[in-house]
Amino acid sequence: MSAAEVHMALAGRRQREGRRVVLALGGLVALVFCLVFLTLSCGRGCLAPADLMAALLGHEDAPGFIVNDLRLPRAALSLVTGLCFGLGGVAFQVMLRNPLASPDIIGISASAGAAAVFAIVILSFDGWVVSAVAVVSGLVVVVMIWALSSRRGAAGARLILIGIGVSAMLDSVTAYVLLEAPAWDRAEAMRWLTGSVNGAQMGQVWPVLGALVVFGGLLAAVSRDLDILRLGDDAAQALGVRADGTRLRVTVAAVGLVAFATSAAGPISFVAFLSGPIAARVMGPSRGLLPAAGLIGAVLVLAGDYVGQFMLPYRLPVGVVTGAVGAPFLLYLIVRTNRNGGTI
Amino acid sequence: MNVMAKARQLTAQELSAGYDRRTILEDVSLEVPAGKITAIVGGNACGKSTLLRTLARILQPKGGSVLLDGKAVHQMPSRAVAQVMGLLPQSPIAPEGITVSDLVGRGRHPHQGLFSRWSAADDRAVEAALEATGTRAFAERELDTLSGGQRQRVWIAMALAQETDVLLLDEPTTFLDVAHQIEVLDLLVDMNLARGTTVVMVLHDLNLAVRYADHLVALADGRIHSEGAPEAVLTEDMVRAVFGLECRIQRDPISGGPSMVPIGRHKSQLA
Ligand SMILES: Nc1ncnc2c1ncn2[C@@H]1O[C@H](COP(=O)(O)OP(=O)(O)O)[C@@H](O)[C@H]1O
Ligand SMILES: [Mg+2]
Numbered sequence: 214m215s216a217a218e219v220h221m222a223l224a225g226r227r228q229r230e231g232r233r234v235v236l237a238l239g240g241l242v243a244l245v246f247c248l249v250f251l252t253l254s255c256g257r258g259c260l261a262p263a264d265l266m267a268a269l270l271g272h273e274d275a276p277g278f279i280v281n282d283l284r285l286p287r288a289a290l291s292l293v294t295g296l297c298f299g300l301g302g303v304a305f306q307v308m309l310r311n312p313l314a315s316p317d318i319i320g321i322s323a324s325a326g327a328a329a330v331f332a333i334v335i336l337s338f339d340g341w342v343v344s345a346v347a348v349v350s351g352l353v354v355v356v357m358i359w360a361l362s363s364r365r366g367a368a369g370a371r372l373i374l375i376g377i378g379v380s381a382m383l384d385s386v387t388a389y390v391l392l393e394a395p396a397w398d399r400a401e402a403m404r405w406l407t408g409s410v411n412g413a414q415m416g417q418v419w420p421v422l423g424a425l426v427v428f429g430g431l432l433a434a435v436s437r438d439l440d441i442l443r444l445g446d447d448a449a450q451a452l453g454v455r456a457d458g459t460r461l462r463v464t465v466a467a468v469g470l471v472a473f474a475t476s477a478a479g480p481i482s483f484v485a486f487l488s489g490p491i492a493a494r495v496m497g498p499s500r501g502l503l504p505a506a507g508l509i510g511a512v513l514v515l516a517g518d519y520v521g522q523f524m525l526p527y528r529l530p531v532g533v534v535t536g537a538v539g540a541p542f543l544l545y546l547i548v549r550t551n552r553n554g555g556t557i
Numbered sequence: 558m559n560v561m562a563k564a565r566q567l568t569a570q571e572l573s574a575g576y577d578r579r580t581i582l583e584d585v586s587l588e589v590p591a592g593k594i595t596a597i598v599g600g601n602a603c604g605k606s607t608l609l610r611t612l613a614r615i616l617q618p619k620g621g622s623v624l625l626d627g628k629a630v631h632q633m634p635s636r637a638v639a640q641v642m643g644l645l646p647q648s649p650i651a652p653e654g655i656t657v658s659d660l661v662g663r664g665r666h667p668h669q670g671l672f673s674r675w676s677a678a679d680d681r682a683v684e685a686a687l688e689a690t691g692t693r694a695f696a697e698r699e700l701d702t703l704s705g706g707q708r709q710r711v712w713i714a715m716a717l718a719q720e721t722d723v724l725l726l727d728e729p730t731t732f733l734d735v736a737h738q739i740e741v742l743d744l745l746v747d748m749n750l751a752r753g754t755t756v757v758m759v760l761h762d763l764n765l766a767v768r769y770a771d772h773l774v775a776l777a778d779g780r781i782h783s784e785g786a787p788e789a790v791l792t793e794d795m796v797r798a799v800f801g802l803e804c805r806i807q808r809d810p811i812s813g814g815p816s817m818v819p820i821g822r823h824k825s826q827l828a
Contacts, residue, residue: 219684219693223658226697227675310650434671441666447646450615452719453639453667498654498699 234501241495241508245292248515252288253280256523290413290478291514291531293421296429297474299510302485303492303503304432304467307439308460311373312546315486316351316471319376322480323383324354325472330387330405334394344420347472354379355464400530407532408481410518417477424473429507432466436503439463482532483539484513490546513538560682562722562753564591565641567612571621574611580619581607582779589723589772594749594756596766596787599776600800605759606647608776609725612757613644625723639667643721645712647728647759651700657711658696661686664718686717689751690744706737713741717748724748726758730765738762742769767791768812775799791815 253269254260260268260276267275269285302315316322328350332338338346358379362372384406391402403409438459442449446456471485492505517538518531525534567589575581581604589595589612597605610616612623614630623630630638643664651660664686665679687693690710700708709729716724726745730738742765748754760766766773767787774784777799783790796804802819809816820827 216684216688216693219687219696220680223680223684223696226658437666437669437671441663443650443652444663445646445648445650447610447615447644448649450635451613451639451644451646451725452663453634453636455635498652498656498659 230500234496237496238501238504238508241505241512245508245511245515248512248519249288249292252291252515252519253284255519256284286413286415286418287410287518288515289415289418290410290421291518292511293418293425294410294474294478294481295484295511295514296425296507297421297470297510298481298484298514299488299492299507300425300429300432300503301467301470301474302487302510303489303506304439304463304470305485306489307443307502308463308467309372310443312486312490313373313543314376315489316467317480317483317485318380318543319358319373320354320378320380320383321351321468321471322475322485323380323387325351325468325475326405326480327383327386327390329476330390334390340416341420344424344473344476347476348469351468351472352465354383355468403530403532404479406479407530407536408475408479408484409530409532410478410514411530413478421473421477424469428466428469428473431462432470432503435459435462435466440500478514479532481514481517482536483543484510484517484535487513487535487539487542490542560720560752562592562755564753565722565755566591566624566626567642567723567755567757568624569608569612569621570624572608572611572618572623573620574607574616574618580779582611584621585779585781586621587774587781587784589755589757591755592749592753593771594745594758594769595772595774596770597757597759597774597776598761598763598766598799599782603776603799604779605776606727607779609644609727609757609759610646613642613725614638615644636667639719639721641721642723642725643716643719644725645716645727645729647731649712651708653701655700656696657692657698657700657703657714658683658687660700660711661692661696661714661718664715667719682718682720686714689717689748690714691740706733706740709733709737709741710744713744721754723755723757726756728759728761731761738765745769763791763796764809764816767814767816768809788815791817 254262254265256279264275265280268277268280271277302317306312306315325347329343329347332343332346358372358376361375387405391405400409400411404411438454441452441454442456442459449456488506488510492502492509495509496502496505513535514531517534521529521531521534569585569587572585573580573583585608597608599605607616611618614623614635617631625638625641661683662679665682668679687696690713692707692710692714695703695707700711703711713729716726730741733741745756745758746769749756770787772784773787773790775782775790775795782799783795791806793804793806796802796817804820805818806815807818
């Protein structure tokens with residue numbers, strides 16, 4: 214190939230890449246939009262789009278209560294928590310170069326969940342304070358896992374095994390607190406054990422949306438450095454990326470996202486874990502992995518919730534549905550990783 | 558290679574460095590000749606990588622300093638250093654499924670701002686790097702599908718795309734067959750001649766180090782044993798002290814310089 218041909222080939226490829234990223238992300242946004250629409254308009258029966266619009270606009274004769282007070286908060290909570298879990302999950306997976314190192318496998322979701330339950334049930338906190346407690350507890354667990362697996366960034370099997378152990382311990386804390394709870398409520402318990410958007414209210418949505426803006430923004434700001442960090446610490450630092458600083462910011466952002474989402478909807482099983490690998494399949498090695506994973510997270514929660522509500526013989530919370538999808542994939546990854554130590 | 562390198566003064570002053578409480582490098586003072594090729598040789602685990610990592614601002618020294626044009630690199634912002642000095646580490650990691658041109662493009666990172674888009678200068682640098690390393694033909698292939706030698710040239714292309722005035726390379730020829738070793742070293746000389754890039758490389762093959770370097774540094778146990786013109790540094794005493802190996806020095810019929818022939822316990826005709 215001549216220089217000019219190479220130039221054309223590279224420029225052409227970048228254009229195609231760019232188009233591909235836009236197309237894939239556009240497709241995912243459209244899918245999310247369809248699922249939101251589905252959640253808003255369909256329950257046992259479906260509303261006509263005109264009736265849905267009328268209800269959203271607050272017309273007198275429209276089914277306003279069902280749409281605005283039941284379904285809209287549910288769709289909104291599914292959307293924002295899905296985005297948070299997807300983004301937080303993929304950030305950890307990329308940073309630690311291991312799909313098993315997602316926050317819901319290594320105990321961060323579990324710790325945020327346990328802290329949130331403790332804060333709500335025992336301390337009677339609510340709102341932002343619960344989320345803040347969850348964030349702090351998530352960070353504490355990260356530091357603990359880091360220390361126990363003797364630091365040095367990379368995601369050895371050690372870090373993951375320790376994380377799984379910590380996760381199991383914290384899940385039992387959650388179960389214990391729920392048993393001790395004065396008003397035993399099965400729905401509430403399911404929320405904290407597997408994650409659920411049942412009975413969602415707009416009041417739960419706003420803190421998560423805030424977290425999405427703040428921590429998602431932080432993640433976006435470090436995403437290029439995070440991408441360079443995949444070349445290894447030395448190569449990244451030689452390219453002007455501060456490895457520890459980048460890891461710290463990614464960790465804070467991801468824990469913030471996961472903890473806020475968890476304190477609103479519980480640790481919706483495996484959404485953080487599944488989103489990144491699915492997004493990697495959708496996007497290929499091109500850019501746009503982070504936003505794609507966020508959108509996949511939203512798709513998983515919205516679709517999982519719809520399936521759990523209306524497409525199974527029993528009504529199940531979303532976390533049970535996503536858990537049923539995620540568990541086999543976890544097994545598959547463990548088998549595959551044992552063979553070749555795969556990356557995301 | 559259209560952009561000429563500036564001659565940069567890279568010096569280490571009484572440098573000591575290590576990991577945790579363990580000190581590896583002790584009292585290393587070094588002046589890297591600007592615009593020349595310097596080779597660092599020494600036994601396994603004597604601190605060659607540690608020295609390169611400290612020079613490249615990756616490792617914080619325990620004592621002493623590294624100066625780039627008189628400024629302490631460990632006080633400079635990492636991006637500013639990365640625009641002037643690059644390092645190809647001993648074992649970089651390739652993200653799964655990445656294509657050659659994508660990987661080479663990563664070398665442009667220190668020249669790009671948070672929001673700045675890919676520029677024409679980035680394009681030119683990547684194309685020049687592909688051209689110089691002879692990797693143009695597989696620019697669109699995935700890195701995983703290439704041979705070891707091709708892959709190493711791609712990593713070097715990434716370092717070239719960074720367009721730094723100083724380039725540090727940690728064992729760029731290890732794992733390559735002899736033909737590819739020569740190819741990589743020739744490529745580094747090409748670049749040094751064409752751009753005036755200052756090159757510092759760790760090499761395992763003493764004879765190739767002597768042949769290709771303008772300046773040779775022999776490191777033993779974290780200290781500089783000797784340094785200077787390769788003809789002066791490569792002596793039987795140096796090889797004995799640094800590698801614990803007996804040898805004869807003879808003339809390299811190709812370069813006309815010295816060359817080392819090792820003496821083992823077997824297969825020797827010496828009396
Ligand atoms: N990241 C690290 N943490 C702790 N010790 C290290 C690290 N890297 C290297 N070392 C130790 O420092 C010594 C020198 O290593 P290195 O500079 O890599 O040697 P060389 O490159 O000359 O083979 C070795 O004993 C090695 O075990
Ligand atoms: Mg080394």
